[in-house]
Amino acid sequence: MRHAARIIAVNLGLLLAAIIAAEAVFGTWLIEDPLSRVNIQRNAFVKVDARDLYPGGAVFHFTRDEFGVRGGGGAPHAIDILTIGGSTTEQLYLPDDLTWQSVLSRELKAAGRPVTIANAGIDGQSTIGMLRNFEAWFPHVPGLRPRLVLAYVGINDAYLRPKSTDRLGFSSHFKKLQQNSAVLRLWETALGALNARKAKLNHGRVDWSRVEWSETARFSDTRSAWPDWQPAAYRQRLTDMVAAIRSMGAQAVLVTQRRGDIRQRDGRLEGVVGEDGLTGLDHARLLAEANQVTLEVCGETGAICLDLAAEIDFGDGDFYDFLHNTPNGADKIGRWLAGPLLTLL
Template identity: 30%
Template structure:
């Protein structure tokens, strides 16, 4: 009996030994990573966690509308674009804030509309520095955190806000808003992951591997054809539009906070309306009906665009009331599958088109607001 007891306890002792060993290793790694973390997977700010000094190469073998190899780099600020200049006060500093249509994660660093906009503005303005602070999936909830935690501390000259699509029927921070927010999750599991360097490292490595495989389903292309057409009754459309009222009121409130925060910090806020591939008409490349194309049950192109235009109108009205610039990209951008790979996200050609359209609208505004930076200005730069 005694021998049997010894044999039975041996596996238990081995298990306890491995548990002890794992606990010790975990604690040591936690200490080491807190003292020195060479992976630079996050920046510990008040809330927003930014990928700092990160180089990422994305392999795309799914979407033929995008490059097969995509470079996505983050500078020391955690943004896309050149690092903060040493003589920053002598630059016309511009930061773009928005969701995935601003970040353009699946466009190469030098093909995003933010990068191209900076280049084009430099044709008529001196010392332009432009960075892209867009974050995939963020709504105006996330934009407020980004502005308050990071951007306003830099005191840029201008902040451009491209908003709308992620705020449709949004009454609370989205999954993606919380994903990049310290303290955004209240449950114990997410608390542990947020506060453990080891677990956070493992989680980020896992996410990085999945991103490398380019298997994010939210970024798959939409194949346009006339096989998926649906006409919704006016009663269905009007009911859905009526349901937007509380969301629109809250959206206006968040936009107002963005504007007021910028003004309080001597930053010029510029609002940009959200374009979309769908709406009235037919796609010139495929002939697909952009109004009747079915996006999901109960939602066709007409309804999506009509809803989105309600949010865009909030932007237009607020701009007039607060007397701040509004770039109406929603009306300027052609509805053409050459420029979009799904409902909202831009192809390389689309990003080039966006940059061209925004430059034509924005350059005269900046020349008027910041005359010292005009290339024809005679006075020295500040």
């Protein structure tokens, strides 16, 4: 028994020593730069291979500037539109010049409204992470005072688990640990990736010629398929985010989202049948409820809503998986957004 206890004690000691060493090397406890405490890439120049995801996909370099922003194209004080969201905003597998932000910028310039648009999307991020950005990231970017903050939201929040919403109520001590601990950031990144995989929110190529389509949803209501869906919590986070955007001196623009696993065929709505038996129609119903909350928050707060989900007609070749757009899809988004945004600039 004593021998076993000694082995356990030694192993725990080694584990503790490894954690301390990791924190000393990779943590930010002794670093004064607040941006180093945010789990974002800075000065990134990463090779990305999109050749297997969509026709015309290539090898290119994904970039972020010294402040962690993609496609800023200039100093923070020059940014007119700051876009926030998850992977559908970040668009990891699209080159900088093919994202919907780049398309939007070109469209506005052609219409006589040249603007600088920055991409602050973070893969996997929900409004929980976006709210934290207004505390830990954006205030520390010198001179950042955009005219508009455009939030492309809905999908990631619809699949959140109940415990995720509790993070907003964490104590200041935990938030300090969260900002400085390398081990905790690694754990959160791994957990987020695992949750995204479970909810099928991660990237991956879909062979659209082989999917099965159905006109029938598996469940007759959203609650049966997703008992964890909490629209009231999402509503509160959106309301808080509108307030955070306004505290920057910016106008809040919320944009609804669409999925790629539904389609109109011969006047009928169809959804892709998943391995779990759920169809795109089940997922579309859940996202429609999230989008409705977004629209209602705009009505309650006076924020501007752009109902992309109801207005854009996506088609074949616009998504490389059930969530993420190809350059063709991003082009449609950028061109569509230019119309209503022209009146706000």
